[in-house]
Amino acid sequence: MNIGQIAKASGVSSKMIRHYEAIGLIEESRRTESNYRTYSAQDLHILRFIKSARSLGFSLDDIGRLLSLWKDKSRASADVKALALSHIDALNAKIGEITAMRDTLQTLADTCHGNARPECPIIQGLAKDAPKRACH
Numbered sequence: 671m672n673i674g675q676i677a678k679a680s681g682v683s684s685k686m687i688r689h690y691e692a693i694g695l696i697e698e699s700r701r702t703e704s705n706y707r708t709y710s711a712q713d714l715h716i717l718r719f720i721k722s723a724r725s726l727g728f729s730l731d732d733i734g735r736l737l738s739l740w741k742d743k744s745r746a747s748a749d750v751k752a753l754a755l756s757h758i759d760a761l762n763a764k765i766g767e768i769t770a771m772r773d774t775l776q777t778l779a780d781t782c783h784g785n786a787r788p789e790c791p792i793i794q795g796l797a798k799d800a801p802k803r804a805c806h
Contacts, residue, residue, distance in 0.1 A: 673699070676709040680717035690720065695734055728757055 677684045690696045696716055699707035719740065723733045735753055739745045774795075781791040 671709045671714070673707045673709070676714055676717065679714055680721060682717045682721050687717065690717075693730065695720065695730060695737070726757070727761060732757060 671679065673684045673687060676682075677687060680687075682690075687696070691698050696713065699709055699713070702708055716737065719737065720733055723736055728736065732753060736750070739750050739753070775792075778792045778795045783789075
């Protein structure tokens with residue numbers, strides 16, 4: 671397969687495939703005599719693995735670790751589980767942060783009358799936490 675074909679089959683863009691090669695996440699592709707990239711069924715399988723891991727929010731570093739574990743047939747599943755649990759902890763922290771942001775913004779929006787008057791609790795709430803600037 672050429673890069674366009676494997677991009678279509680894997681759902682990973684050609685640009686990202688080249689990026690993954692450049693950072694060493696996947697091996698450099700084989701080249702034809704005319705210097706076109708060629709890919710195998712195994713390469714497709716790896717790209718689909720990466721796409722799946724990315725869809726779950728894993729970082730590229732974690733995906734590299736997962737790929738190493740996936741390729742290591744003597745791996746301990748405990749190592750894979752530890753990586754997954756660590757990612758779950760990070761996701762839970764992000765969920766907490768996003769929930770707090772949403773709740774704060776909802777509270778500000780609920781207190782805003784949304785009329786023609788200039789007073790606005792949303793602007794006041796944002797300004798309250800903004801750093802004060804010296805007037806010149």
